Amino acid sequence: MREGPDIARIASLVGDPARANMLNALMGGTALTASELALEAGVSLPTASSHLSKLMEGGLLTLASQGRHRYYGLAGPQVAGMIEAITGVAEAVGPKRVRPGPRDGAMRVARVCYDHLAGEQAVTMLDRLVEKDILLRDDKEIRLGPSAVSHFAAIGIDVGAKPRRPVCRACLDWSVRRSHLAGTLGAAILDKILLEKWARREKDSRAVVFSPPGKQAFERVFLG
Amino acid sequence: MREGPDIARIASLVGDPARANMLNALMGGTALTASELALEAGVSLPTASSHLSKLMEGGLLTLASQGRHRYYGLAGPQVAGMIEAITGVAEAVGPKRVRPGPRDGAMRVARVCYDHLAGEQAVTMLDRLVEKDILLRDDKEIRLGPSAVSHFAAIGIDVGAKPRRPVCRACLDWSVRRSHLAGTLGAAILDKILLEKWARREKDSRAVVFSPPGKQAFERVFLG
DNA sequence: CGCATAGTTCGTTCCTCATCGAAGCATTCT
DNA sequence: AGAATGCTTCGATGAGGAACGAACTATGCG
Secondary structure (H helix, E strand, C coil): CCCCCCHHHHHHHHCCHHHHHHHHHHCCCCCEEHHHHHHHHCCCHHHHHHHHHHHHHCCCEEEEEECCEEEEEECCHHHHHHHHHHHHHHHHHCCCCCCCCHHHHHHHHCEEECCEEECHHHHHHHHHHHHCCCEEEECCEEEECCCHHHHHHHHCCCCCCCCCCCCCEEEECCCCCCEEEEHHHHHHHHHHHHHCCCEEECCCCCEEEECHHHHHHHHHHHHC | CCCCCCHHHHHHHHCCHHHHHHHHHHCCCCCEEHHHHHHHHCCCHHHHHHHHHHHHHCCCEEEEEECCEEEEEECCHHHHHHHHHHHHHHHHHCCCCCCCCHHHHHHHHCEEECCEEECHHHHHHHHHHHHCCCEEEECCEEEECCCHHHHHHHHCCCCCCCCCCCCCEEEECCCCCCEEEEHHHHHHHHHHHHHCCCEEECCCCCEEEECHHHHHHHHHHHHC
């Protein structure tokens, strides 16, 4: 009966279906209001509100008040990583479906993870960027290579500024079990993809589907 | 209200204090009997038995029957990884203790993670092995370098055989937030450390404490 | 065979906690 | 100011599940 960090407390927060649905929804990266999360979780507003205050108290969420709207978001990448890890186990031990649904396929290829792109496409992209020495990888640490600033500037992404958040960060992918690119650069790239309309977000899902020309453009710019 | 892998189911299994204690105990790597786990969790035998069957049904544990003894163990590295991830969050958001207990310090330096060494020492070791090109790291993938077989043979560790489990594997460290070495090689190294009595396991804890001469020997062999 | 040890199953008790309706604040719009 | 929207708090209800004692099964020992 040893004492350590209270993992039961954290796990039980995720362990309620309503809260799990909310957290899953927030893995999409955009902060959501209490009403949206209530809908997402399939519970009434009072119930959702109660869950949200528990998640807040547990330190899993952040809150940004804007007028009468209150936007809830994941507390950070570490929390997102934990949820990915749990998802991985659930996926592995879960009931093996006869055939993975089409949405599952799309999720494997490309999806939103917190605020950046995940899935096979994202893993391949990071591999290529490292291969071309635009990024330098050393374990979890990813740094900008010498040509990075000019390379991304040409695409219209400014990596020169030094924000509080790290520019590059590795994030473990549950479907491929390898890392993809997170951090402000990862977020900027996802923005770019959606802004250029190379891909659109699947309704009510974290899946990201590329249009055929969009995929070509993406590959030309980031993998080429 | 989207459907995905049932993360609430998995998280709620970890979310009960008794079960969390059991899982924590099993993070020590050695399989334990129901009675030992009951003691560990601070519950009666029937209660423990009930919890264990739930964990089994959830796919988090494996069972090895030996006569009238039934040894429970973690189902695999993925489960261990998930628990580390949850531990990391719990550690981060948990009540900041005024001063970290002495055992916590020891845990940070070196501890057992499933079947291999984790903590600062383990992270440093992996760094050095990569630096010396004995191991080659490429993202999550860690491969043996050209000199690896002879290098480890000299220490008395055979990495030539090709077992089912991967020889090398990266495992994320919750205290240092960097990777350390898992896989059969990681397990063999931990065996070596304990066999040579360079270190001993702290009673009732995952902590591993090196004796002064043991630490020297370890550093000579693996960091030198 | 009979006794001891290891573990599971059963039935009961009890308590936590998820849920929702109604009412209460707060902010914005007109 | 008054009405409407977004959200939280309160109170009551109900269900799930954690707990243990007692009885039952299985293995090992003399």
